[in-house]
Structures are given as structure tokens and as C-alpha cells.
Amino acid sequence: MNRxxxxxxxxxxxxxxxxxxxxxxxxxxxxxxxxxxxEVGGDKVKVESLSRGYQDPHFVEAKPSFVIKLHSADLLVxxxxxxxxxxxxxxxxxxxxxxxxxxxxxxxxASLHAKIxxxxxxxxxxxxxxxxxxxxxxxxxxxxxGRRIADDVAKKLGALDGANAAYYAERQAAFDKxxxxxxxxxxxxxxxxxxxxxVTYHRSWPNFTDxxxxxxxxxxxxxxxxxxxxxxxLDLIKEMKAKNVKIILVEPYFDLKTPNSIAxxxxxxxxxxxxxxxxxxGIDDYVELFDHDMQMLVAAIKETAAK
Amino acid sequence: MRxxxxxxxxxxxxxxxxxxxxxxxxxxxxxxxxxxxxPVSAPAGAGGKMFNPDIxxxxxxxxxxxxxxxxxxxxxxxxxxxxxxxxxIVDPYARADFFLAFSNEEVGVEEGFITFTSLPASLLLKVxxxxxxxxxxxxxHNHVLPWTDRPQVVQNLLGGEEGISxxxxxxxxxxxxxxxxLEATGxxxxxxxxxxxxPRRGDLSYVGRLxxxxxxxxxxxxxxGGSYASGHNDVGFTTQLFGFDATFRYRxxxxxxxxxxxxxxxxxxxxxxxxxxxxxxxxxxxSLEYQLARRWFVGIxxxxxxxxxxxxxxxxxxxxxxxxxxxxxxxIRGQYRHxxxxxxxxxxxxxxxxxxxIGAHGAHAF
Numbered sequence: 001m002n003r004x005x006x007x008x009x010x011x012x013x014x015x016x017x018x019x020x021x022x023x024x025x026x027x028x029x030x031x032x033x034x035x036x037x038x039e040v041g042g043d044k045v046k047v048e049s050l051s052r053g054y055q056d057p058h059f060v061e062a063k064p065s066f067v068i069k070l071h072s073a074d075l076l077v078x079x080x081x082x083x084x085x086x087x088x089x090x091x092x093x094x095x096x097x098x099x100x101x102x103x104x105x106x107x108x109x110a111s112l113h114a115k116i117x118x119x120x121x122x123x124x125x126x127x128x129x130x131x132x133x134x135x136x137x138x139x140x141x142x143x144x145x146g147r148r149i150a151d152d153v154a155k156k157l158g159a160l161d162g163a164n165a166a167y168y169a170e171r172q173a174a175f176d177k178x179x180x181x182x183x184x185x186x187x188x189x190x191x192x193x194x195x196x197x198x199v200t201y202h203r204s205w206p207n208f209t210d211x212x213x214x215x216x217x218x219x220x221x222x223x224x225x226x227x228x229x230x231x232x233x234l235d236l237i238k239e240m241k242a243k244n245v246k247i248i249l250v251e252p253y254f255d256l257k258t259p260n261s262i263a264x265x266x267x268x269x270x271x272x273x274x275x276x277x278x279x280x281x282g283i284d285d286y287v288e289l290f291d292h293d294m295q296m297l298v299a300a301i302k303e304t305a306a307k
Numbered sequence: 308m309r310x311x312x313x314x315x316x317x318x319x320x321x322x323x324x325x326x327x328x329x330x331x332x333x334x335x336x337x338x339x340x341x342x343x344x345x346p347v348s349a350p351a352g353a354g355g356k357m358f359n360p361d362i363x364x365x366x367x368x369x370x371x372x373x374x375x376x377x378x379x380x381x382x383x384x385x386x387x388x389x390x391x392x393x394x395x396i397v398d399p400y401a402r403a404d405f406f407l408a409f410s411n412e413e414v415g416v417e418e419g420f421i422t423f424t425s426l427p428a429s430l431l432l433k434v435x436x437x438x439x440x441x442x443x444x445x446x447x448h449n450h451v452l453p454w455t456d457r458p459q460v461v462q463n464l465l466g467g468e469e470g471i472s473x474x475x476x477x478x479x480x481x482x483x484x485x486x487x488x489l490e491a492t493g494x495x496x497x498x499x500x501x502x503x504x505x506p507r508r509g510d511l512s513y514v515g516r517l518x519x520x521x522x523x524x525x526x527x528x529x530x531x532g533g534s535y536a537s538g539h540n541d542v543g544f545t546t547q548l549f550g551f552d553a554t555f556r557y558r559x560x561x562x563x564x565x566x567x568x569x570x571x572x573x574x575x576x577x578x579x580x581x582x583x584x585x586x587x588x589x590x591x592x593x594s595l596e597y598q599l600a601r602r603w604f605v606g607i608x609x610x611x612x613x614x615x616x617x618x619x620x621x622x623x624x625x626x627x628x629x630x631x632x633x634x635x636x637x638x639i640r641g642q643y644r645h646x647x648x649x650x651x652x653x654x655x656x657x658x659x660x661x662x663x664x665i666g667a668h669g670a671h672a673f
Contacts, residue, residue, distance in 0.1 A: 052560050
């Protein structure tokens with residue numbers, strides 16, 4: 001009898017715990033996913049991102065302090081497409097949390113319904129550099145993908161926390177509307193510059209340039225993940241001069257030495273553009289990220305328009 | 308006792324993920340405002356991979372030049388090791404990792420273990436053949452070391468390159484604290500490794516470790532560990548080891564691919580029993596690794612260690628290193644090593660290493 005009441009007490013305690021710990025604990029790998037999850041989850045979730053927006057998301061250190069966060073998480077949202085392959089798997093293994101294991105109830109790959117570009121076809125070798133066999137993982141830079149991610153997040157939160165499913169759906173709908181409207185605003189801002197030729201440092205921007213009609217004619221990196229080489233830099237300078245390219249987009253975590261010297265040779269402008277929320281002070285959410293990047297880009301285009 | 312067993316079973320039951328079909332079906336309300344963009348059908352690219360594990364092969368080529376007239380000298384040119392790894396998720400409760408090592412004369416399972424990831428009570432269980440959790444270097448494979456060799460203290464007191472690597476069970480517990488990562492690990496092994504010997508079934512060896520880690524700032528952190536190991540030595544008595552390790556890391560997030568520094572020390576005390584007497588020996592190393600540029604690293608290491616069976620013999624020396632990464636998948640390293648052996652001989656060598664890997668992209672060791 002004693003044992004039975006002990007077990008009953010345990011069940012009661014665990015139920016109480018799940019009721020009391022009201023807010024769902026969500027861990028995301030990037031600040032973009034954290035922002036979208038906050039938009040959808042409102043005050044029913046507590047969201048933390050493992051990486052910072054000014055950090056190269058390919059090269060995050062697998063710190064044990066992240067294990068602590070994953071240990072108590074109800075939900076882990078990942079970018080997927082092997083973006084986090086160099087650091088996340090051992091953290092999840094050590095998390096001692098069945099929920100956030102791949103395939104677990106609290107594991108969400110945000111890329112599953114997004115529009116993914118650069119999915120390689122044909123033979124794939126590392127001679128191409130650090131290519132992602134499952135496509136380009138920087139897909140959050142198309143606001144329509146932001147809407148798709150939010151939809152998936154809302155469904156997942158609703159599944160984990162059925163009592164608040166309607167709340168999540170409502171917030172997701174509102175966020176979707178907000179993004180749809182903002183998307184039109186951004187399209188209008190970029191409209192006059194359709195087809196503008198630019199160069200980027202890493203292949204981080206295909207979804208962004210695809211959405212807003214920019215034409216990427218080259219990369220500062222000779223191949224993904226391979227640092228600039230003199231030969232490639234000379235070729236790029238030649239091509240930029242021939243095609244009159246005036247903008248070089250650089251992510252905040254790359255060295256500016258090579259982009260600056262290319263800019264000197266070609267008369268182009270180096271534009272450091274954060275690809276993630278938190279990439280610069282004042283970019284606190286997903287909408288602000290695009291607002292900021294659009295303003296910077298349009299200003300740079302106008303500045304270099306006296307071509 | 309029986310109550311405890313029941314409690315454990317009950318906790319296991321609580322942690323088993325629910326069966327997919329049994330999940331609460333929540334109605335998905337249709338948003339009224341603007342219709343969201345249609346989900347794009349993009350399956351998570353199983354590719355041609357199907358259920359094959361992630362496979363990678365790493366080659367470790369070594370070369371040595373200079374003066375070393377001792378028996379410890381390494382060959383001029385050597386394909387030191389070829390390591391093949393096979394890693395995959397076993398089922399919803401576990402993953403498995405196999406590392407097969409092909410060296411000059413032999414093929415062996417360097418490690419091959421299953422990790423149970425869904426246990427209750429913040430436990431992580433590994434079963435199989437593993438490198439023991441004694442200190443830092445013992446658990447590392449050759450290709451993740453910041454040097455071409457292993458520190459002298461590892462050669463003298465910890466069984467060398469193989470070290471404590473044995474068949475057994477490892478159970479570790481993570482203390483649920485917010486500010487400090489505190490992990491306790493207990494391991495039981497058969498007792499047969501380079502260091503320990505088990506002529507009888509009961510001659511098990513044991514390893515214990517307590518690790519504390521804390522972020523100091525977003526760019527710096529401190530990692531401390533205390534380790535213990537005991538087992539039967541080659542003369543039929545007991546050897547006990549006590550270890551302390553400390554690692555300080557610096558890596559600014561914004562410049563993470565260009566700059567990092569790692570300072571580390573490991574100290575090991577050995578108590579080796581030998582027909583009536585206890586031989587006490589001590590050794591350690593201190594090293595610093597600094598990244599200069601995206602592909603360039605420099606390093607320095609100081610070594611000093613007594614011999615386990617004769618502490619009057621002391622080997623001491625130091626190394627400087629230069630490492631270049633052509634890409635994430637290959638690495639070229641040069642090491643100048645000066646070593647004065649306990650017998651009085653001196654060695655001045657240039658050691659060269661070329662590491663190259665093909666196949667799946669493994670995660671980076673921390």
C-alpha cells in the first residue's frame with residue numbers, strides 16, 4: 001500500500017510539474033528561428049538561441065553550457081540541411097533528453113517545408129568545397145520561408161501544448177499577415193533594382209537574391225568554405241569590372257581585407273550585411289532583419305548609382 | 308531493493324517517447340488572414356543514403372627527421388593510422404559509433420560503442436569498447452590532438468597511444484544546475500589495456516571522472532576535471548592513477564573562424580604497487596594553441612614526466628608547432644621536439660604530420 005501511494009504521489013508530482021512549468025522551454029540553433037518561435041509562441045514559450053546572430057552558424061563551438069540548455073528543453077528547432085552538422089549532434093547526444101533527439105516529439109527541422117535552393121544534382125565531391133548535399137541552409141533569408149517556418153513551429157507547439165494550440169495558431173496567423181504585408185513593402189523597395197549585379201562573400205544569400213531579383217555574379221570565396229585565393233580574387237576583379245558590379249555583400253563574421261582590396265580595384269562598395277537576427281545591435285526580430293538589410297542595401301545602391 | 312528496481316522501471320517508462328499514433332491529435336485551425344505561402348515539397352534529402360551510417364576515413368601520415376637514438380624513436384616515414392568511422396542512430400533510444408583503426412601491423416576496433424540517449428535521471432550510458440574518460444588526452448583520437456604525438460606523461464604513466472581503451476560500461480550523470488556544467492562519470496572495464504592487465508576474470512579496472520565547465524564570458528570558458536583510475540598492472544599488483552586537468556579557451560564569436568586560443572594542462576600521479584613497495588611517479592604537460600589566421604595555428608608544449616616503474620628516471624622537454632589547414636578536410640602540421648630522456652640521451656626531432664579525411668562531415672571535438 002505504501003508503495004502504491006508513493007507511485008501515486010510521483011504521478012501527481014510529475015503532473016503538477018508539467019502544469020506548473022507553464023511556459024514551454026524552446027531552444028533554437030539560430031536567433032532567426034528564436035525570433036520566429038517567439039512571434040508564434042508569445043508568452044507561452046521561453047525561447048533561447050544557442051548561436052548569436054553575428055556568429056558564423058557553420059562554426060559554433062559545441063560548448064557544454066549548451067548541453068545544459070538542451071537538457072531542459074521541451075523543443076529544439078534546428079535550421080537543418082546540415083548547417084549545424086559540425087557542432088549540434090554531440091550536444092544532442094549528451095543532452096540526456098529523449099524529447100530533443102532527432103525524430104523525438106520535441107525535435108523540429110525548420111527546413112522541411114521551406115523552399116530550398118542549390119540542391120546539388122549529379123556527382124558530388126569535396127572538390128566543390130564544403131557543399132551541402134541537402135541544399136543551401138541559408139533559406140530563412142526569404143520572408144516567405146519565414147512564413148513557412150512559422151507555420152511549422154505553430155503546428156509543433158500546438159502538438160506539444162494542445163491546450164494552447166488555438167493561441168499559437170492565432171499568433172501564427174497574425175505573424176503571417178504581418179510578414180505578407182512587409183514582404184510587399186520590401187518587394188516594392190527592391191523593385192527598381194531588379195537584375196542588379198552583386199558579389200557576395202559566401203553563398204549565404206541565394207534565397208534573398210532569388211526573392212528580390214538580384215543577380216549574384218560571383219563570390220569572394222573561390223568555393224564554399226575555402227578562403228579567398230589571389231588567383232580567384234584577380235578573376236573576380238576582372239569579372240566585376242566587365243559586368244560593372246558595384247556591391248560586395250559580406251557577412252559580419254568574415255574578414256574584410258580581401259573584399260576591401262577588391263573594392264579598391266573595382267570602385268565597388270563593401271556592404272557588411274547581417275544575415276541573421278542579432279547580427280547587429282538593433283536587429284531584434286525577423287522583420288527588423290529585413291527592414292535593416294533592405295535599407296542598407298538600397299542606400300548602398302543609391303550611393304554607387306553614380307556609376 | 309525491489310522498490311528501487313520498480314521505481315527505476317517506472318522512471319524509464321515515464322521517459323519512453325509516446326508512440327506516434329497515440330499523440331494527441333490537435334486540430335489545426337485554419338488561419339483566416341492572408342493564405343500562407345504553400346509549403347514547398349522539399350523532403351529532407353535522404354538522398355541515396357537510405358539507412359547507411361555516416362562513413363568517413365581519416366588518414367594519419369607521419370614523418371620524422373633529426374636525432375633520436377633511443378628505442379622510442381619513430382620511423383622516418385609511416386602511414387601511422389587509417390581510421391574508418393561508422394556512425395548512426397540505432398533506434399529512438401540509442402546511437403552507435405564505430406572507429407576501426409588500421410595501423411602498421413594490425414587492424415583493431417579503436418572504439419565501438421552504443422550510447423543510450425533517452426535514459427531517465429540525467430544519465431548517459433555507453434556500452435562497448437571505449438577510450439576511458441581519464442583526463443582529456445586519453446579520450447582523444449589521434450586526429451583531434453593538437454600535436455603530432457602524445458605528451459610524454461601519457462607515454463610514461465597512462466599506457467601511451469592506446470592508453471586506457473577497453474571493453475566496458477560507462478555511466479555518466481549530469482547534475483541539473485544552471486550555472487555550471489557538472490558531470491560525474493563512472494566506468495568499469497575488463498581490465499585489459501596498454502596500462503592494465505587482467506589475467507583473471509575478476510581483475511576489473513575502474514575509471515571515475517568529475518568534470519566542471521563554465522562559460523566565463525561569451526568568448527571564454529574554463530573546463531576543470533579530476534580523474535581516477537585503478538586496475539591490475541603487469542606484475543600482478545594494483546596501479547592507481549589520479550589526474551587533474553584544466554583548460555581555458557578563448558574564441559571571440561564574431562571572429563570565430565579566424566582566432567582562438569586554448570591553454571591546457573594535465574597532471575597525473577601514479578601509485579604503482581610492486582611486490583611489497585609502492586612506486587609513486589608524477590608527470591604532466593602544459594600546452595598553448597593559438598590560431599593566427601583562418602588556416603594557420605601555432606602551438607607550444609612543455610613536458611615533464613617520471614617513469615611509472617622508476618621515478619628516478621625523468622623525461623623532460625618541449626615542442627613548438629605550426630599547423631596549416633588547406634581546408635576543413637585536411638591538415639598539415641610540423642612539430643619541433645626537444646626531449647631529454649631519463650637515461651641521459653637527448654633527442655632533437657622534426658615531426659611532420661599530414662591528416663586527410665574523406666566521407667561524412669564529422670562534428671568537431673570540443
